[in-house]
Amino acid sequence: MKTLGLTFFPTQFSGEAAQYELGMHRLPQMIGDAWRPEWIQLPGTDAAVNARRIADTRPDFVLLHAHRLQVPDALALANALGELCPEVPLLQCGWTAHPPYVDAVIAATGPLESPVFGLACGEVEAVLPAVLERVASGAAFLELEGLPGLALRDAREQGWRGSARYEYIHDLDALPDVSLEHIPKAWKESKAGWLELARGCRFRCSFCYGSAFEHPELRRFGPERISAGVLRAAEQGVSVLGLLSSSNSFDVELLRSLVGAFRSQGIRNMAVAGPVHARYVRGEVLDLLGALDWRLMTIGLQTTNHDAQRLIRRGDDPEALAETVERIKAFITPEIEIVLGLPGDSPEGFKSTVRFLLSLPVNITVHTLRLDPWSSFLMEREKLGISADFVKGARVLGHPSFSAEQMEECRTFLRELGAGPWSYRAGQLALDGEHLNAKQKRRAN
Numbered sequence: 001m002k003t004l005g006l007t008f009f010p011t012q013f014s015g016e017a018a019q020y021e022l023g024m025h026r027l028p029q030m031i032g033d034a035w036r037p038e039w040i041q042l043p044g045t046d047a048a049v050n051a052r053r054i055a056d057t058r059p060d061f062v063l064l065h066a067h068r069l070q071v072p073d074a075l076a077l078a079n080a081l082g083e084l085c086p087e088v089p090l091l092q093c094g095w096t097a098h099p100p101y102v103d104a105v106i107a108a109t110g111p112l113e114s115p116v117f118g119l120a121c122g123e124v125e126a127v128l129p130a131v132l133e134r135v136a137s138g139a140a141f142l143e144l145e146g147l148p149g150l151a152l153r154d155a156r157e158q159g160w161r162g163s164a165r166y167e168y169i170h171d172l173d174a175l176p177d178v179s180l181e182h183i184p185k186a187w188k189e190s191k192a193g194w195l196e197l198a199r200g201c202r203f204r205c206s207f208c209y210g211s212a213f214e215h216p217e218l219r220r221f222g223p224e225r226i227s228a229g230v231l232r233a234a235e236q237g238v239s240v241l242g243l244l245s246s247s248n249s250f251d252v253e254l255l256r257s258l259v260g261a262f263r264s265q266g267i268r269n270m271a272v273a274g275p276v277h278a279r280y281v282r283g284e285v286l287d288l289l290g291a292l293d294w295r296l297m298t299i300g301l302q303t304t305n306h307d308a309q310r311l312i313r314r315g316d317d318p319e320a321l322a323e324t325v326e327r328i329k330a331f332i333t334p335e336i337e338i339v340l341g342l343p344g345d346s347p348e349g350f351k352s353t354v355r356f357l358l359s360l361p362v363n364i365t366v367h368t369l370r371l372d373p374w375s376s377f378l379m380e381r382e383k384l385g386i387s388a389d390f391v392k393g394a395r396v397l398g399h400p401s402f403s404a405e406q407m408e409e410c411r412t413f414l415r416e417l418g419a420g421p422w423s424y425r426a427g428q429l430a431l432d433g434e435h436l437n438a439k440q441k442r443r444a445n
């Protein structure tokens with residue numbers, strides 16, 4: 001029997017909860033009898049230490065999950081492992097497994113020398129089983145070329161082989177239902193849980209990896225799977241259930257399944273957290289959302305600037321958003337996300353977006369623009385004149401309509417706003433994870 005190393009960097013969760021969060025939890029049931037899974041949580045970011053940790057488990061094949069900020073560490077690990085055991089292939093998975101994105105990181109960090117490095121592009125459950133079957137039947141690394149969703153690094157040419165298309169599972173209910181058999185024990189300690197409701201997205205925002213979907217659609221799990229997941233989480237004592245879906249509002253059937261699961265099983269002591277699209281929150285959707293106990297609801301506005309809205313392919317109407325938050329404030333103060341540094345936006349446009357939100361019963365979260373793997377902005381960055389730091393998660397440094405100095409000026413504007421007297425209707429103000437008005441007394445809405 002061969003050993004498959006299932007590897008990930010430290011996360012804020014540990015053990016099985018981390019596996020669930022990273023979407024790797026179903027793999028042990030999908031890899032066939034020829035393989036034995038070996039979970040390897042890496043101790044830190046030191047490539048030599050991590051490589052030794054992996055080598056000690058004597059794997060025949062390694063799958064490594066990497067978040068955006070971890071890609072430089074993943075590549076350093078690939079090089080270290082390539083030296084230590086050059087016969088063991090390493091496949092990077094997760095949404096960062098995108099050849100143009102990895103190429104940009106390589107250009108910023110140095111060459112990738114490993115002779116056995118590849119990317120599982122798209123949803124890993126759609127890529128890995130065929131790869132392992134081929135390896136088990138004796139295929140050498142470069143003989144895997146041509147398998148769906150696979151990009152193999154050609155160390156000599158410093159390029160990629162394979163189609164590298166974003167592969168995905170079309171029928172989610174065909175995935176093994178691990179919810180009843182493989183319960184993350186760590187949930188009991190953290191009280192945090194996740195429930196995957198759907199994948200895909202109806203939108204194709206230019207800054208998001210959702211640009212990758214060739215056929216924009218929401219693929220959802222069936223009501224029975226959702227019901228079983230809700231019940232499992234409640235039985236495990238989960239206090240906040242993260243709803244994994246691009247939106248929990250633009251598909252009313254999905255929402256009916258979710259709320260039906262809570263109601264039919266009489267679950268009252270479990271809150272939920274997840275994203276919602278403002279434009280759909282009315283009528284039955286509003287009633288269904290209001291039936292849940294929300295701990296955190298995020299709504300993406302991104303910007304109120306028309307030019308920026310056009311470029312990101314999202315045209316959320318600020319007035320409609322204002323009406324929505326007034327409707328939902330009875331059961332939740334939503335967190336509105338906006339982006340600093342969007343192409344087409346300007347310092348004045350950005351400040352005007354912030355001022356608009358200050359007058360609403362919301363919490364404001366500002367993210368500096370990053371170039372997501374698979375996103376249109378990543379692929380068109382030269383045309384748009386965008387420069388980004390690929391060592392630091394592709395954080396955008398500037399572009400013609402928003403210079404680096406102007407972005408810094410806007411950060412100063414936010415910090416001064418947070419430090420000054422707070423008489424706004426909005427509650428919290430946060431920039432890239434830092435609460436700027438934490439010392440202010442939060443205003444009740």
Ligand code: SF4
Pocket residue numbers: 201202203204205208209210211246300
């Ligand atoms: S930002 Fe949200 S709505 Fe836009 S494509 Fe991504 S997941 Fe979909």
